[in-house]
Amino acid sequence: xxxxxxISKIVVHTALTSITTCRQYIPSDNRSFxxxxxxxxxxxxxxxxxxxxxxxxxxxxxxxxxxGCARNVERDLDAFRSHIEPIIDLFHSSSRILIFxxxxxxxxxxxxxxxxxxxxxxxxGLLGR
Numbered sequence: 630x631x632x633x634x635x636i637s638k639i640v641v642h643t644a645l646t647s648i649t650t651c652r653q654y655i656p657s658d659n660r661s662f663x664x665x666x667x668x669x670x671x672x673x674x675x676x677x678x679x680x681x682x683x684x685x686x687x688x689x690x691x692x693x694x695x696x697g698c699a700r701n702v703e704r705d706l707d708a709f710r711s712h713i714e715p716i717i718d719l720f721h722s723s724s725r726i727l728i729f730x731x732x733x734x735x736x737x738x739x740x741x742x743x744x745x746x747x748x749x750x751x752x753x754g755l756l757g758r
Contacts, residue, residue, distance in 0.1 A: 685719075687739040693720040697728045710744060717746070 658665055695713060702709075717724050726739055731752045741749045 678748045689719050689721055693717060693724040695724075695725070695726045699728050699730040699733065699741065701733050701735050701737060703733070703737045703740050705743075706737070706740050715747070733747055 656755050661686075693716070695717065697709075699706075713726065717726065726747045727749050727750065729750045729752065730738055730741060732754070738749070738751060
């Protein structure tokens with residue numbers, strides 16, 4: 630509550646403040662923040678093997694959506710496919726792979742259309758925007 634001082638018929642509001650001197654903060658570790666070793670307590674905890682087995686049993690009931698962008702990646706699609714399909718197989722059969730393609734000059738679109746699990750969205754003319 631702000632104290633009021635009444636002088637004749639004029640009411641003056643005053644605020645009480647304490648004056649303290651500032652002390653310079655000197656960190657115990659003067660290295661840059663990206664060099665310091667911080668505690669790992671905020672990271673996810675490693676799950677035990679039993680929890681891992683429980684997680685593997687739950688994966689088939691979960692749905693996964695993989696999103697990707699593609700442009701002139703024909704030569705990399707086979708490797709991507711060999712990595713992503715086993716992951717998708719762990720999840721529910723309703724999981725999807727969505728790929729957005731734009732302005733490829735190689736056979737990226739043809740190869741993506743041959744991949745039955747991919748939902749392909751192609752957009753032309755994005756390169757010049």
